[in-house]
Amino acid sequence: MVIVLIWYLVEFLFIRSRIDIGLDIFYGTRYGSWFLFGPLAYFYFKSITKSDWRLAKVELLHFLPFVAFGILIPLILRDVLNHRQVDYGMLSVFDHREKIITPLQYVYSFVFIVQFVHLGFYLFKNLGLINSYTLALSAQYSNINGNVKWLKIFNISFLVILFFVAIFLYILLVTDIYRRYLDYIYVLPVGSLFYIISYYFLNTDWKVTANGHGVKYAKSTLDQDSIASYVDRLNQLMKTQKVYLDKELRLTDLAEKMELNAHHLSQLINQHFNLSFFDFVNKHRVGEAKTIIENNPDFTMLQVAFDAGFNNKTSFVNAFKKFEKTTPSIFRENLTLV
Numbered sequence: 001m002v003i004v005l006i007w008y009l010v011e012f013l014f015i016r017s018r019i020d021i022g023l024d025i026f027y028g029t030r031y032g033s034w035f036l037f038g039p040l041a042y043f044y045f046k047s048i049t050k051s052d053w054r055l056a057k058v059e060l061l062h063f064l065p066f067v068a069f070g071i072l073i074p075l076i077l078r079d080v081l082n083h084r085q086v087d088y089g090m091l092s093v094f095d096h097r098e099k100i101i102t103p104l105q106y107v108y109s110f111v112f113i114v115q116f117v118h119l120g121f122y123l124f125k126n127l128g129l130i131n132s133y134t135l136a137l138s139a140q141y142s143n144i145n146g147n148v149k150w151l152k153i154f155n156i157s158f159l160v161i162l163f164f165v166a167i168f169l170y171i172l173l174v175t176d177i178y179r180r181y182l183d184y185i186y187v188l189p190v191g192s193l194f195y196i197i198s199y200y201f202l203n204t205d206w207k208v209t210a211n212g213h214g215v216k217y218a219k220s221t222l223d224q225d226s227i228a229s230y231v232d233r234l235n236q237l238m239k240t241q242k243v244y245l246d247k248e249l250r251l252t253d254l255a256e257k258m259e260l261n262a263h264h265l266s267q268l269i270n271q272h273f274n275l276s277f278f279d280f281v282n283k284h285r286v287g288e289a290k291t292i293i294e295n296n297p298d299f300t301m302l303q304v305a306f307d308a309g310f311n312n313k314t315s316f317v318n319a320f321k322k323f324e325k326t327t328p329s330i331f332r333e334n335l336t337l338v
Helices: 002-016 037-049 058-076 084-089 090-092 103-137 145-175 180-202 224-242 252-258 263-272 277-295 302-309 312-325 327-335
Strands: none
Touching: 002 037, 002 180, 037 058, 037 263, 037 302, 058 103, 058 145, 084 090, 084 327, 090 103, 090 145, 090 224, 103 252, 103 277, 145 302, 224 252, 224 263, 252 263, 277 302, 277 312, 302 312, 302 327, 312 327
8 A cells, every 4th residue: 555655646746747657557546546545445454453354366356447447448548548638637628628538538537536436435444344343352452542543543544635635626627727736635645644654553553353253152152150150250350459450451361360261251241241341441440540530639630541551541531431421520520519
């Protein structure tokens, strides 16, 4: 994906500098090169959110629009585009000036627009992958924000780019006003995305799920007669040892302390407490935070968050609001009024 983004930006630089390298398909945006990015982004997200996913041959069909419009047709047919499309932009065929346009040239004018719609389709599919991934992680980890936050930022960044593309297309198609510098409306956000990618790749600690699909118990071997004793042991661990104070606590860590299979522990938490592992741990952290606030009214909320087992303030506030239906700050204010 990074290589493809570099291609887009170098292509734009060459067009603006009027550099002709003699290879039409290099100027891929004209021919639908953005058809390539949607599937790449989708497969990238699948590789993260589904640890057992491997690219199947049938999935290569996702690249068919790019191969057809971006490579085969430009290589087989000559003069696919007219001079106005090359010199003034793909959508210049829609302006009010007199011109002779072939059917194929009209097709490529629509291809220029459709390639961005195509990308949007895959970005919205990615939102579904993010939601499934979040649910799966919540069954196994007590802190998941770093992973999910990166995926959301990546996806939202491209949705923002598409928003600027929509503005660009509106100016061209609706107002019939076009200046060459208007291309920067969406080109500059693409360049900015490199900074986002670089920053978050530095310290991203990827977490994987057991099978990428969440936890199921249809064939569980958990002894139902022992559930009550397991629940008592779990409650004791949370109350006496306060294992939730470990910011990196995982389902496997707690299962080891319980001397229980991780799959069975997840089932126990899900079915008995009606919570995911993530919410189960954070509910205890919120209870700890309430005690800290009551006993230490001068503590900052960041200090409270860390002392209660959260690894950042945002996670703390979100969890507090979820279980207490108010913010930690309002909770502390109400204490002073009593």
